Amino acid sequence: MSSSEVEYRRGEYRKSAARREQIVEAAFAVFSELGYTAGSVSEIARRVGMTQTGVLHHFKGGKTALLQAVLDRRDEQAQAILADKRGIELLRSLPRITESQLDKRGMIQAYRMLSTEAVNPDHPAHAHFRERQQMVARGIEQAFREAVEDGDAAADLDPRAAALSALAMTEGLEVMWLNGFDVDMVEGSRRHIQQFLTTEL
Incomplete structure (x- = not known):
């Protein structure tokens, strides 16, 4: 050539x-x-x-491939906010991710609908959502573990339990917000994470 x-x-x-x-x-x-x-x-x-x-x-x-590309973009934006952060700094960034998406209701709705559909093991996006949730849970767990090491959380904190609770609260608030409840997702997420910490977020 x-x-x-x-x-x-x-x-x-x-x-x-x-x-x-x-x-x-x-x-x-x-x-x-x-x-x-x-x-x-x-x-x-x-x-x-x-x-x-x-x-x-x-x-x-087709449309499914386009949505997958958009979902990947959404994840990239979240990862950019979390880049190079650890411990309490990463935990502080979690509500900021929510805040950055408040003007994208349609995208949040699409993401939530697809993630619900993808609970079915035969769904083409099943592996994507399962692996993403596991990755997010591990990342938050590590941040709580680092917060304990840095003195920003009590020594007896269970990092895994705190991570799963924070993730469940964030996703639950998202569903309530989509269903018309008057909830402050950003502040709600921040307050929930704060209860596991001894240092102010």
């Missing part, structure tokens, strides 16, 4: 990657605004100035 052919292929790859990124951004916006059920591939295509066939060329799994 000549150097010009190599450069051409690299250029095509970069254009394809950029187009895929545009599609994911549009899908994120559509699912955030309209939810997964109402959000359509045709609307996503319209926002990026493509045909529906063109979008599906990049996401051959």
Whole structure:
């Protein structure tokens, strides 16, 4: 293969990657605004100035593949907030993740609906959600363990129990908020985590 052919292929790859990124951004916006059920591939295509066939060329799994890409993006944003944090600093960041998503009700709803559907072991997203929850639980458990080591929590705290309680509270508040309850997810999460700590969040 000549150097010009190599450069051409690299250029095509970069254009394809950029187009895929545009599609994911549009899908994120559509699912955030309209939810997964109402959000359509045709609307996503319209926002990026493509045909529906063109979008599906990049996401051959269709709407499900687009949602998976959006879910991955959501996780990336959360991970960016938690990056390089440990102990109480990581725990302080958990309510901030919730706060960063308050204007994305449709996306939270889509995520919650899909995670409920994915409880079925035969669901295509089952492994994704199971592994994600286990990973999140381990990360929070480690943060509580570090908080104990750093003197920010009582020595007899059970880090695993505290992590599962914090995760259950956060997800429960999310469901109540989606169902119209007047709850403050950010403050509720912060107060719940605080009860396991001796240092102010």
